[in-house]
Amino acid sequence: MKRWEIGSDFDYSTADLLMSAPSLFWLPKKYQLFSTATASILALKILLQKKKTPTLKIHVPAFYCMSLVRKLKTAFEVCCYRDLPYESHPDFATLRAKPGDLVIAVNLFGIKSQKPWTKWQQENQNVVLIEDHTHDPFSPWAKNSTADYAVSSLHKTLPIPDGGILWSPQNLALPEPLGLESSGANLRLTSMVLKRAYLNGMTINKEDYLRLSIDGQNQLDDESNSVVSTFTRNIFPLLNIRNFRQKRADNIRKFIHLSLNQPSLYWKPLFETWAEDTVPFNSIIICQSPEIRDSLRQYLISSNIFPAIHWRQPYDGVSFDEPDAIALSEEILTIPTDQRYDLTDIFCVFKILNQFTP
Ligand SMILES: Cc1ncc(COP(=O)(O)O)c(C=O)c1O
Numbered sequence: 459m460k461r462w463e464i465g466s467d468f469d470y471s472t473a474d475l476l477m478s479a480p481s482l483f484w485l486p487k488k489y490q491l492f493s494t495a496t497a498s499i500l501a502l503k504i505l506l507q508k509k510k511t512p513t514l515k516i517h518v519p520a521f522y523c524m525s526l527v528r529k530l531k532t533a534f535e536v537c538c539y540r541d542l543p544y545e546s547h548p549d550f551a552t553l554r555a556k557p558g559d560l561v562i563a564v565n566l567f568g569i570k571s572q573k574p575w576t577k578w579q580q581e582n583q584n585v586v587l588i589e590d591h592t593h594d595p596f597s598p599w600a601k602n603s604t605a606d607y608a609v610s611s612l613h614k615t616l617p618i619p620d621g622g623i624l625w626s627p628q629n630l631a632l633p634e635p636l637g638l639e640s641s642g643a644n645l646r647l648t649s650m651v652l653k654r655a656y657l658n659g660m661t662i663n664k665e666d667y668l669r670l671s672i673d674g675q676n677q678l679d680d681e682s683n684s685v686v687s688t689f690t691r692n693i694f695p696l697l698n699i700r701n702f703r704q705k706r707a708d709n710i711r712k713f714i715h716l717s718l719n720q721p722s723l724y725w726k727p728l729f730e731t732w733a734e735d736t737v738p739f740n741s742i743i744i745c746q747s748p749e750i751r752d753s754l755r756q757y758l759i760s761s762n763i764f765p766a767i768h769w770r771q772p773y774d775g776v777s778f779d780e781p782d783a784i785a786l787s788e789e790i791l792t793i794p795t796d797q798r799y800d801l802t803d804i805f806c807v808f809k810i811l812n813q814f815t816p
Pocket of ligand 1: 493496590592622
């Protein structure tokens with residue numbers, strides 16, 4: 459008997475995922491693959507850091523992936539500027555970048571706009587602009603980027619065990635990955651294959667594949683081996699990205715439609731619409747209080763729905779001094795509605811969600 463569960467790591471099965479021929483989907487003309495997006499930014503630092511100059515300063519949104527920020531702090535002086543997913547523009551008055559500094563502009567949840575950044579870039583040409591397109595790696599913004607560098611963590615939206623892509627829309631030199639392939643990718647891939655077997659009803663111990671995934675991630679966290687895995691390098695071009703994007707957008711649209719038609723007392727969608735040809739990262743909700751968020755999360759887990767929190771703050775002691783970002787991080791929840799699921803799953807998820815009482 460097949461098992462029904464929603465969210466957490468991708469599982470892997472060649473049968474469903476690959477196309478019969480390599481995808482003609484958009485990719486930058488020149489790019490470099492790394493084991494992770496974090497590794498690509500750290501490699502960029504080695505390229506940009508001139509000898510005998512002070513530590514480079516990097517500016518990131520106050521609402522961002524704090525495990526990445528923790529890593530950045532090992533290589534850069536990290537500052538934050540105000541950019542929240544529910545505000546249409548970053549607050550550029552809080553972005554005090556000087557010539558030679560680096561700025562990460564993030565397409566948060568894939569719903570942000572390129573436009574404010576285009577103007578900012580024209581006025582700040584001596585600052586190195588890096589865009590993070592992790593939440594919609596194939597958006598019109600990513601394709602039309604004019605940034606110095608752009609990066610996407612590919613394994614966050616695609617069923618591959620590792621993979622970060624770095625390119626330069628300005629055609630600047632790209633750094634090389636360091637060392638060897640990370641053995642973490644092998645562990646994560648094994649976990650993904652076992653997860654599929656588990657979902658198919660086989661006698662697989664869930665703890666075993668979860669342990670492989672955690673161990674794999676820990677090994678990927680060592681950026682001294684940042685070569686992308688042979689698996690990801692070869693499978694990535696065969697993924698049916700067009701189909702994934704369509705399914706993801708359809709699922710999120712359906713989820714939002716249901717949420718607006720039958721509003722909950724306890725939570726609401728973070729966004730209701732998005733620009734044409736873009737695909738949001740996932741269905742993101744904001745709960746009425748941190749207590750409701752935590753109780754809703756536990757309730758969903760007990761119903762085999764595994765929501766993620768993008769992103770906890772403080773995380774491992776790291777946080778920014780931006781109360782609105784911290785407040786959001788305590789009330790936000792990601793409901794997994796990606797390409798793995800069909801509309802029947804979305805109805806089911808919504809029904810369970812709608813039966814929640816704190
Ligand atoms: C938006 C965003 N960018 C980049 C990263 C780093 O990704 P990776 O795990 O590939 O280093 C993360 C990590 O969660 C993220 O959420």
